[in-house]
Amino acid sequence: MRTSAQRWLTGLLAIVLAGSSGYAVLGSREQADIVALNVADSDHTDAYQQLAYLTAWEMSLIQAILREPDGEERDQWHAVHQQTRAAMIHMAEIDSEHASRAADIAARHNRLRTQVIRYLQRLDSADTDGAEKLLEEAIEPAATTILADVLAEQRQHLADHTARQEAGQRQSQRLLWGNALTFVVTLITLMLFGWAMRAYRLRLATMATTDPLTGLPNRGAFTAVMQRALAEDTRHRRGNGVRPGRATILTVNLDGFRDVNEQLGHRIGDLLLVQAGQRLRASVREHDVVARLGGDEFAVLLRDTDPAIGESIGARLAASFEHPFVIDDLTIDLEISVGAATARAGDTVATLLQHADTAMNVAKQRRLGFRRHTPQHNQDSTARLALLGDLRRAMDTGAEISLHYQPQIALRTGALAGVEALARWRHPTKGPISPGEFVPVLESTALIHRFTDQVLTMALDQARAWLDAGHRIPVSVNVSTRTLLDAGFPARVAAQLERSGIAGDQLCVEVTEHSIMSDPDTAIDALQRIRSLGVKTSIDDYGTGYSSMTYLRLLPLDELKIDRSFVDGMAHDPGNQALVASTVELGHNLGLSVVAEGVEDADTVAALRAVGCDIAQGYYFARPMTADALTESLTGAKAVAA
Structure with a gap:
């Protein structure tokens, strides 16, 4: 107009x-x-x-x-x-x-x-x-x-x-x-x-520096403001000029925005971004700069002598999202993940944004809400990159990655019901490296697909070897969110089953609640395609995520695994015992078998049997062991009894 x-x-x-x-x-x-x-x-x-x-x-x-x-x-x-x-x-x-x-x-x-x-x-x-x-x-x-x-x-x-x-x-x-x-x-x-030409030039300049959707400064304008702020910091360190305070950047990401876009449409997504920008602008001080960097990512520039200003403003931003958004009679709840980074000597705009992004990604992955970047994070990032390079080399050689198997015991009979395949990595110089260290690094890159394929190959080859030796042992393999949502994963599972000659019911794919809820439609489609191969599906660490009863009813599952945090101490904690009992009842009502993780004593085994749990695994029965060790125990003896 x-x-x-x-x-x-x-x-x-x-x-x-x-x-x-x-x-x-x-x-x-x-x-x-x-x-x-x-x-x-x-x-x-x-x-x-x-x-x-x-x-x-x-x-x-x-x-x-x-x-x-x-x-x-x-x-x-x-x-x-x-x-x-x-x-x-x-x-x-x-x-x-x-x-x-x-x-x-x-x-x-x-x-x-x-x-x-x-x-x-x-x-x-x-x-x-x-x-x-x-x-x-x-x-x-x-x-x-x-x-x-x-x-x-x-x-x-x-x-x-x-x-x-x-x-x-x-x-x-x-x-x-x-x-x-x-x-x-x-x-x-x-x-x-x-005047008209001047207004036109001003409009062009405004369009070049303003996000057309939210009206906030765009990435280019924010970068220019950051450059001036860092230049002022540099002059102050040289003893020139008055310093308004060190520059701190907050990067803000809307958790779950992609689901809104995909399920409610881009028009609702755009209106949501506009309202989100307004809330962010209203939550900061007058001289703070709020910008939209692109997509569902925003940034805030703070200038203050208070070293904790990032935490203070970050808390304000999080509080502004506690109330739901109302758009076209739709009520939408969103949370945000905030990463903070304060400028240090020698930092550039790109460096500072990278630090804030890194902290924000950690906050998002771990559901922390807020995370501040520290120099230690730089060392961690360097270590992660080095670790990723070593992992790539390890997969190329195939000699360092191995699988250990933890037995899963049927509580009613005490027989071996199956095993869970757990990846192990022995570094040539650093020795054994915990899965808790290298798996998250893999999950942040596309290398996780190759790693999962390699684990599947080893697990199915071992299941084939056991089957040839007269032992029919189902194997469970953990699958990451990234791999589950990969459109080509079900086809690769089918190819692996055909290659190894293993029936689908001897393989169980374990996924977490977070994997499913991050993109329910894609996850459900993938699980259905996997189940069509005869492969069993299991939801791992149940109770630690946020899946609803409705989704649990709709999910194509065969098994429910109760997280160890509820199983541990249930024999003496009425609260945990009630939670486990209700979960077992829920699973059975939905036609699922129920597995308890982290069983470490006889009292817990007795409590699980009392509530009707089907299968248990944990140190009480056996620690994860090599395939040879498990084979030896199978050939030499009787099944582990409770």
Whole structure:
């Protein structure tokens, strides 16, 4: 709307400017015509004055001739008569308005010459009476009439000339005012055009630095502000200028925004981003800068001498999202993850943003809400990169990664119900590295897909070996969120089963609640495709996530694994025992088998049997062991009894 108005204004200004210029050109043309007409009219007036003078002179010469026929005036008269005749002819040519009258005067003047000549001839022939009669009856009346008519024409022309001069002066005055008005209009038009161009440039500059959706500064503008803030910090460290406080960046990410976009549509997502930006802006101080970096990521620049300002503002931001968003009668709950980084000597904008992003990602992954970046994080990042390189090399060689298997025991019979495959890594120089260290590093990259495929290969090959040895042992394999949501994962599972010749029901894929709830639709589709292969599916660490009863009912599952945090101590904790009992009942009602993790004593085993739990695993039965150790226990003895 605003752009259209500016276009109309620019067009109108262009039309006014063109009209003013055209008027100025036409006015100049008209003024030139007036000047030319006045010049021509002045020439005509001069011609009439010359004619009147010559006519009067000729008449005086005629009168002198009448008084003294033999005087010198007789000789002058012929020359003056010719001049008067030429002047009359010229007047007849130039005076188009009175051309007939001028021609009549010229004709009478020509006849007067004939009569004067006849008069002189009669005097020369001594015909005095005839000469006097001709003089009285023809010459004197004709001369008097001609002179009077010439003088009348002169007066008339002078009057016309004066009137035209006055009209020309009035017209010139009007043109002068018109040109002055045109100049003023042109000047105003140019000023308005300049204002419009300045407004247009300002709008372009604003568009270049403003996020069009939220109206907040965009990444480019935020980067420029950050550069100035870091430059001020540098000057302060050199002892120049007043320091308003060290620069701190908060990066803010909307948790679950992708689900809103996918399930409710981009229009609702855009409206949500607008409201989120408004809440963030309202939660900070007036001089703080809030920007949208892109997608669902925002950033805040803080300047303060308080080293804990990041935590204080971060708490405000989190509190602003405690109330749900209401859009088109929809109520949407969102949380945020905030990462903070304070500038240090030598930091650049890119470095500071990277630090804040790293902290924010940690806060998001661990559901901390807020995380501050520290120098230790840089060391951790370097160590993670080195660890990732070593993992890639380990998978290339295939000699360092192995699997240990923890038995799962059927509580009702004490028989071996299956095993859970657990990855182990023995580094050539650092020795054994805990899965808690290297698995999160893998899950942050696409390398997790290759790692999962390698674990599946080893697990199914071992299941094949046990089957060939007469032991049918189902194997459970843990699958990360990233792998579960990978569209090609079910096809790779099918290929692995076909390669190894293992039936689908000898493999169980374990996923966490978080894996499913991060993208329920994709996760459910993947689990359905996996189950269609005959593979069992299990939800691991149940109770630690946030899956609802509705989702649990809809999920294509075969097994529910209760997290060790509820199992541990349940024999002596009525609260935990009630939670486990209700979970077992829920699982059975949904047609699922229930597995308890972290069983470490006989009292817990008894409590699990009492509530009807199906399977248990933990140190009480056996620690994770190598395939050879498990094979040896199978071939040499009886199944582990409770």
